[in-house]
Amino acid sequence: MTEDQPWQQDQDYLALVDDLLSTPQVQKLAEYTQHHYTDRLQHSLRVSYFSYLIAKKQHLDYRATARAGLLHDLFYYDWRTTKFSSGTHAYIHPRIALRNAERLTDLSPKEKDIIIKHMFGATMALPKYRESWIVSMVDDYVAVKEVSVPWKGVLKHRLLKQFSFIKH
Numbered sequence: 001m002t003e004d005q006p007w008q009q010d011q012d013y014l015a016l017v018d019d020l021l022s023t024p025q026v027q028k029l030a031e032y033t034q035h036h037y038t039d040r041l042q043h044s045l046r047v048s049y050f051s052y053l054i055a056k057k058q059h060l061d062y063r064a065t066a067r068a069g070l071l072h073d074l075f076y077y078d079w080r081t082t083k084f085s086s087g088t089h090a091y092i093h094p095r096i097a098l099r100n101a102e103r104l105t106d107l108s109p110k111e112k113d114i115i116i117k118h119m120f121g122a123t124m125a126l127p128k129y130r131e132s133w134i135v136s137m138v139d140d141y142v143a144v145k146e147v148s149v150p151w152k153g154v155l156k157h158r159l160l161k162q163f164s165f166i167k168h
């Protein structure tokens with residue numbers, strides 16, 4: 001198993017996201033730097049996969065978590081240089097990602113909530129589902145690791161322990 005891309009060996013996970021992962025719209029995320037050491041596709045896969053593991057462990061909707069996690073940053077601009085007059089990047093990009101994701105696949109209300117609320121903390125709207133909380137927290141967790149050092153992988157058991165306070 002590759003330490004930094006454990007999802008490549010997880011057929012159960014891949015079966016849930018394969019149709020999305022194979023689209024040019026998702027693959028195009030690889031062209032954008034997300035945090036210093038990673039591109040947006042690798043970031044989205046990390047958030048999706050680690051959120052999926054936690055949701056599965058907690059007997060939650062791991063399919064919605066995996067799919068919406070993969071699509072949570074489906075936008076195509078460099079957030080470090082593009083500025084908006086109508087709002088902050090934190091507010092705007094989840095809305096752009098949701099619009100792009102809706103063009104790509106049918107989304108359940110839960111999947112929409114996961115995408116639109118993933119910046120909770122920087123934005124005000126409260127996540128409605130436990131799965132939305134998971135993706136939002138894992139996004140923060142992954143982002144902090146991605147900006148500080150080149151990604152060296154996360155130990156699965158340590159990650160699950162860290163998020164074990166999320167109860168079904």
Ligand SMILES: [Fe+2]
Pocket residue numbers: 072073093094118119
């Ligand atoms: Fe985001």
Ligand SMILES: [Fe+2]
Pocket residue numbers: 043047072073139
């Ligand atoms: Fe993200």
